Amino acid sequence: MLTARAPDASAAADRDYISFRPVGGGFTLAANGKAAPLFVSGGDFPGVVRVVDDLRDDVARVTGVRPTVSTGTPSSGEVVLVGTVGRSTLVDGLVAAGKLDVDRIRGKWETSLQQVVEHPMPGVRRALVIAGSDQRGTIFGVYDVSRRIGVSPWHYFDDVPARKHSALYVRPGSHTQGTPAVKYRGVFINDENPSTGRWARATFGPGLAPGQEGGLNHRYYEKVFEVMLRLKSNYLWPAVWGRAFAEDDPLNHATATRYGVVMGTSHEAPMMRGIEEWKRNPTRYGGTGEWSFLRNATAVRDYWADGIKRMEREELEGVVTLGMRGEGDTSLPDGDGVELMRDIIASQRQILDRESGTPLAEIPQVFTLYKEVQRYWDRGLRPPDDVTVVFADDNWGNMRKVPDPSLPARAGGYGLYYHFDYVGGGRNYKWVDTINLANTREQLNLSYESGIDRLWVVNVGDLKNEEAPTQFFLDYAWNPSSIPADGIKDWTREYAAQNFGDRAAPAIADVLHTYGQLQARRKPEATNRRYTRGAAGAITTDDTMTPYSIENYGELDRVTAEWEALAAKADVVGRTLPAADRDAYYQLVLYAAKATANLYALREAQFLNRWYASQGRAATNDLAATAEARLADDVAMSDYYNTTLAGGKWTGWQTQTKIGYGDKARYGNNASWQEPPAPDQIYPALQRITGPTAAEMGVAIDGSPDWWPHATGQPMLPEFSPYQTSPAQYIEVFNRGTTPFDYRVTPSVPWLNGASGTVTEQARVTLRVDWAKAPAGRTTVPITVTGAGRTVTVQAVVHKPTAPKSGFVEAGGYVSVEADHYTRAVTGNGVSWSHLPDIGRTGSGMRPSPVTAADQTPGGNGARLEYQVNLHTTGPITVWAYLSPRNNVRPGAGVEYAVSLDDQAPRTVNTTTATGSDDTAMNKGWEMNTLEAVNRTSSTFTVSSPGVHTLKFWAVDPTAVLQKLVIDTGGLKYSYLGPPESHRVTPARVAG
Structure with missing residues (x-):
């Protein structure tokens, strides 16, 4: 029987152990232009020795004072001691002397404590001890201090300045962030072209292996590893678009080891080898070159074996992907044979057993049920008990399967693979953050409560652009109970404070909250596709239509107005920030809000343009010009991002297309889902018309796609009611020619308003009932519209019911x-x-x-x-x-x-x-x-x-x-x- 594992009882973080004012019995980390020196044992793990340098830099970022770092033994003053239980002579010495109790963390996974210790060793008055149960426990303990003193995990990727303080103090006592609820908490860099591909090459240079100039080198991955560890993430699937982590730079594996990050490979890349390694030279192991275990097994086995040999030789900590998919994120060419997959897994485990000096049950292994692979599970395939079975979402944030509670517990447990970015049907989404955190939390909660707690990994696209959902995912994986269903606003406020300080946090959190609500409705890339379900259930798509209604409930107007109001609010909030925060604000908040609002404004102008063109309206060409102006605004925002923002740091980053989806004539049959090539184009195409010189009246009404006198049916407005919440009904009088004309709208009753005026292009008359004078019951009211020698009679039904009681x-x-x-x-x-x-x-x-x-x-x-x-x-x-x-x-x-x-x-x-x-x-x-x-x-x-x-x-x-x-x-x-x-x-x- 499956049961969800409860998080460690101590998992509730001590949120306030850092003070910016002196505290009794506390530790002075920095004050009066001085900072406590940092000590770490030279024999500790490489990742621990390295992270102390980051703590040094972080203290300097906050206070302007740079502490010293030493691998020696302190003998005086107040010092910071960083170390791992069982590995650090400094920490173990304190434990042996009875100065430090580590029982609450000893033997646990990635657990740390921060404790002020009086007279820890001869001559030393006081120490702040940051101790970890293992390498990453210590690293996470150090980075927790960094975050609390005012350094954002996103300081590099989003140019977030440190919160400045002249003094830093640590409260007395022992503090901990608990033990993570999910053992492996990972991110997947994926779909990384064009943004990461262009920017990383310009910033860090090409891949450093001969012939692999398109690869991402260790200089790039150093930045990725750092932000991961600052977020308490421990596991990475590296970038895969034409890239192979191990081959692109011979230092990539060593860099992962130096940082203490666990490496994996994606669902399509078994045995610690990126699938690109096979594609680059498919015949290096002999055979036919086909990626087929059925027809080319010897070569495939040798290829896999080399991946495990390399992992062992380089002493890389890894989680080994088992199974096999087709090249390019496809199903196997050999179909869905359960026996074939069983043979593949057995062969892979034989290789692991032969090439590794570690017992199979102690080697972390995963079998990921992504896309078609879930069929094997549904048809009864069960990998060996020590393998972690990873359930996947449907690429859109909805889990496809959770463990059957009737199944026995697995030694390898269960994992999940989730998406904040996707390339595939029915449409890519990879431009800006579009994640509804409430939906994410609900599905993560479902998974955790269903016993999925061994490994979580999320596709974060480029990572940058998905900062908030990525941090949310990792925070929740660390301690699900810390973010209840009604706690997302609180989490968002803390996230905003982390990056912009407490004073600005409420307003910024409100912008982020509204942004998430609006994005939850529709991916911006899909704002030119409408689905229609026919009477028999058949579904059709139209990539030349807005999904929002132009004519009913004022929907397209309302949605666009909501986005524009959000962009205006984001602008106002941004102007209140100090200049030092504005680059970070542009990246973390403002660009996504304004650029998405601009896209909605473009779409509204575009689809009104096409609608007006079908009616011959004189305003048609003006809307084409408006849409083109919004495209120019989009280009200008991207250019600013790529050339000016943060002093030009983000060269080539904001180059993701998002507007031209669906243009099969230009881009081929995959245009309905695959991103269009740059430069972005408006699709469907704008239309321009040439109208007659003479005035010609047309009439359109709320709730109808037709216009009169062209349409043959009677124009009938939606029913009026004193209880209606939809926008007020309207009549639009428009000109089909270029000569202005006078018009008049005349209701047949005095308690419904009319209007008159001159139309150059069009006029909207909003209709309102004087309910105090309207009769009870239903009344049909003819409304006469005249102009340019034409008359159209519109019918209005006005319903004044008996007042309801509840x-x-x-x-x-x-x-x-x-x-x-x-x-x-x-x-x-x-x-x-x-x-x-x-x-x-x-x-x-x-x-x-x-x-x-x-x-x-x-x-x-x-x-x-x-x-x-x-x-x-x-x-x-x-x-x-x-x-x-x-x-x-x-x-x-x-x-x-x-x-x-x-x-x-x-x-x-x-x-x-x-x-x-x-x-x-x-x-x-x-x-x-x-x-x-x-x-x-x-x-x-x-x-x-x-x-x-x-x-x-x-x-x-x-x-x-x-x-x-x-x-x-x-x-x-x-x-x-x-x-x-x-x-x-x-x-x-x-x-x-």
């Missing part, structure tokens, strides 16, 4: 409710409800708890959420449930929930089968769910009478996350996010 009120033919705005949350059968702040595209989410509970049977006294709704409509209704796009991670047929209305029987919906999602085949159903960051499924009910009703959402699968419920009473229109939440007449919320 619940969410129907208006415009729908009721829309955010998940956490329930009337009553009912606990049943040991299952309650967890509130997940900000996990949804438009708000928060609700999920049954615990997430490891068994599937529930809906009905009776089962766990449910109840929502009071006030309906005016009777007859058939459709209830749409918006859920996070979860895959079927547990045994069973799919992710299920149930819905009922009043006392009607619950209707169970299987979201997996209803949406046709297959995360293994990565079919259109899965693609639509993941790109839209939601799955939408429906149930139908009959309403027999108007008034207050109770909509119930029942727990079935505890992994299902509800974001939103929408009741379609007959007027629901297309929108990407769903209609705005309905007006609520609010009784007190009840917990039950």
